[in-house]
Amino acid sequence: MRSALYFLVTSGLTLLFGVVGTLNMSHxxxxxxxxxxxxxxxxxxxxxxxxxxxxxxxxxxxMCFLAFIIERLVMxxxxxxxxxxxxxxxxxxxxxxxxxxKMIWGSSPLFVTRPPILTAIATWRNVNLPAxxxxxxxxxxxxxxxTWLMLSKTRLGRISRAAYSYKEMVxxxxxxxxxxxxxxxxxxxxxxxxxxxxxxVMGMVDLGQAHSLLIECFCVMVIGGMGSFAGTALSxxxxxxxxxxxxxxxxxxxxxLIFLLAGIILVIRPxxxxxxxxxxx
Amino acid sequence: MRHKWLVTSFLGLFWIFLxxxxxxxxxxxATECLIMMLFAISFSLLYGHTGLLSFGQAAYFAVGAxxxxxxxxxxxxxxxxxxFIGLVSSILWAWxxxxxxxxxxxxxxxxxxVVVTQSxxxxxxQWYGFTGGDDGIQGIFPPGFLSNPHWYYYYxxxxxxxxxxxxxxxxxxxxxxxxxxxxxNMVRSxxxxxxxxxxxxxxxxxxxxxAGLSGILFAPFTRTVVPQMGNWTSSGHAVFMGILGGxxxxxxxxxxxxxxxxxxxxxxxxxxxxPLIIGLVIFTIVLFMPGGLVGLVTSYLRTAKDKRHSETxxxxxxxxxx
Numbered sequence: 001m002r003s004a005l006y007f008l009v010t011s012g013l014t015l016l017f018g019v020v021g022t023l024n025m026s027h028x029x030x031x032x033x034x035x036x037x038x039x040x041x042x043x044x045x046x047x048x049x050x051x052x053x054x055x056x057x058x059x060x061x062x063m064c065f066l067a068f069i070i071e072r073l074v075m076x077x078x079x080x081x082x083x084x085x086x087x088x089x090x091x092x093x094x095x096x097x098x099x100x101x102k103m104i105w106g107s108s109p110l111f112v113t114r115p116p117i118l119t120a121i122a123t124w125r126n127v128n129l130p131a132x133x134x135x136x137x138x139x140x141x142x143x144x145x146x147t148w149l150m151l152s153k154t155r156l157g158r159i160s161r162a163a164y165s166y167k168e169m170v171x172x173x174x175x176x177x178x179x180x181x182x183x184x185x186x187x188x189x190x191x192x193x194x195x196x197x198x199x200x201v202m203g204m205v206d207l208g209q210a211h212s213l214l215i216e217c218f219c220v221m222v223i224g225g226m227g228s229f230a231g232t233a234l235s236x237x238x239x240x241x242x243x244x245x246x247x248x249x250x251x252x253x254x255x256x257l258i259f260l261l262a263g264i265i266l267v268i269r270p271x272x273x274x275x276x277x278x279x280x281x
Numbered sequence: 282m283r284h285k286w287l288v289t290s291f292l293g294l295f296w297i298f299l300x301x302x303x304x305x306x307x308x309x310x311a312t313e314c315l316i317m318m319l320f321a322i323s324f325s326l327l328y329g330h331t332g333l334l335s336f337g338q339a340a341y342f343a344v345g346a347x348x349x350x351x352x353x354x355x356x357x358x359x360x361x362x363x364x365f366i367g368l369v370s371s372i373l374w375a376w377x378x379x380x381x382x383x384x385x386x387x388x389x390x391x392x393x394x395v396v397v398t399q400s401x402x403x404x405x406x407q408w409y410g411f412t413g414g415d416d417g418i419q420g421i422f423p424p425g426f427l428s429n430p431h432w433y434y435y436y437x438x439x440x441x442x443x444x445x446x447x448x449x450x451x452x453x454x455x456x457x458x459x460x461x462x463x464x465x466n467m468v469r470s471x472x473x474x475x476x477x478x479x480x481x482x483x484x485x486x487x488x489x490x491x492a493g494l495s496g497i498l499f500a501p502f503t504r505t506v507v508p509q510m511g512n513w514t515s516s517g518h519a520v521f522m523g524i525l526g527g528x529x530x531x532x533x534x535x536x537x538x539x540x541x542x543x544x545x546x547x548x549x550x551x552x553x554x555x556p557l558i559i560g561l562v563i564f565t566i567v568l569f570m571p572g573g574l575v576g577l578v579t580s581y582l583r584t585a586k587d588k589r590h591s592e593t594x595x596x597x598x599x600x601x602x603x
């Protein structure tokens with residue numbers, strides 16, 4: 001379950017970094033905003049029957065629209081700039097977005113009413129599994145498979161994989177690369193949104209949820225190899241397992257263990273498990 | 282040359298003079314400016330001079346503060362010894378974590394520093410028995426004559442001035458020039474025989490030393506240390522000050538810190554949406570004035586000077602050529 005959450009959050013980051021070459025530090029804030037938006041829709045529609053599922057789709061739509069606006073206003077000015085400046089701008093966005101969230105939704109934690117199907121507990125051969133966990137797993141698997149299929153089978157996917165290797169060549173072939181970037185940004189925010197929605201089922205929506213995931217997801221990204229989609233899936237699995245077992249035995253050290261793992265991997269393979277050595281600098 | 286000495290001695294006298302005339306509130310603000318300047322220097326040395334964007338300076342800031350406060354409060358070790366312990370612990374921590382971080386470049390480095398600072402925060406936060414966890418450590422009163430705010434101001438001024446001179450010497454030494462060379466082109470500097478890894482590790486440790494020093498000054502100044510000092514948003518303050526003043530300008534950290542502390546004191550007074558303003562300011566500076574405030578002033582002065590010398594000619598340098 002933890003792996004699925006890591007995967008959902010990190011895959012968007014990796015995708016954007018891989019294809020566009022921009023690291024979006026405010027990705028986690030967008031993930032948090034998605035949770036808040038879901039809460040808003042769910043409480044607006046709470047008198048109707050399928051309020052949660054309606055909120056699911058509505059917030060996904062809203063977030064895609066928000067992503068579109070952010071891309072047009074901010075991100076598109078960044079692609080040509082240096083990495084340091086890109087980081088600083090998206091870092092400034094963390095401040096702005098977090099404060100906007102505080103302004104709109106206040107700073108007290110909120111709860112989303114879960115539909116009955118997600119509060120159930122499934123029992124399978126004496127193992128109890130909460131349905132919300134299964135939901136998260138399915139969401140993670142589906143989006144992972146979906147993105148993978150999109151990347152490997154469709155035209156858009158092939159173009160973006162080409163952009164990953166040779167940016168200049170792609171635009172020289174007459175493909176409007178700005179549109180590809182826009183699509184990638186929206187897709188990455190969409191993945192974060194899925195994670196944000198899934199989180200509302202798991203726990204409470206609050207201002208700290210982005211920061212607590214931040215360190216783990218960056219580690220997942222570095223361990224898997226930056227820009228490598230399969231690497232992210234693999235390392236999300238590893239880190240999720242590490243975290244889940246650590247929380248059983250040494251709960252206080254769970255986050256640190258992941259950090260330690262990242263440190264060890266970086267000393268042995270600085271480019272990550274499935275990354276490419278050439279992309280290091 | 283004469284010009285530079287004039288500015289330096291003017292600034293020195295100005296800060297000394299401030300300590301004599303200011304009342305308690307303003308003295309507090311001025312002391313904070315000086316400490317924050319040291320913190321900003323630690324960021325500027327890495328970003329402005331070595332080209333390493335570090336979001337991790339808060340880690341060494343916090344380690345310095347805790348390294349100072351823990352023996353001081355728990356084991357009542359004398360003040361100078363605690364000072365020394367704080368310094369050594371921040372340098373050691375910078376060494377250990379820096380060894381991993383500087384193997385990476387660009388974006389990987391930035392991420393790794395975020396990871397380091399967040400883990401430092403978690404260690405301090407979770408290790409309740411030793412560090413006091415969320416409660417932090419309260420009531421750190423400086424001993425003897427330092428408990429007088431005026432004397433404390435001069436104590437801070439002396440240390441920050443010394444650190445500033447060290448910083449100045451470093452960036453103008455052969456070592457500092459090779460750091461600049463690494464910033465401009467890492468591969469080429471490797472070709473001319475600069476040991477990139479070792480140089481960057483040294484720069485990282487020196488920056489950790491500066492951050493630790495500012496943490497040591499900060500702890501008795503606010504009388505408390507809290508784990509939030511090591512958070513990555515706290516690193517963000519160093520980033521903000523460094524960028525605001527102009528990270529590769531000599532006086533950049535000072536200007537950035539002064540503006541930051543003033544904004545912090547006043548903007549926080551009438552609005553609680555302080556982070557929003559920080560974000561917007563960073564945004565504007567990075568997009569529209571890459572040299573920061575000091576960069577803006579120097580390029581303006583240069584243009585004015587060139588205009589005076591030659592009315593008609595416009596040289597590439599006069600165009601704020603970056």
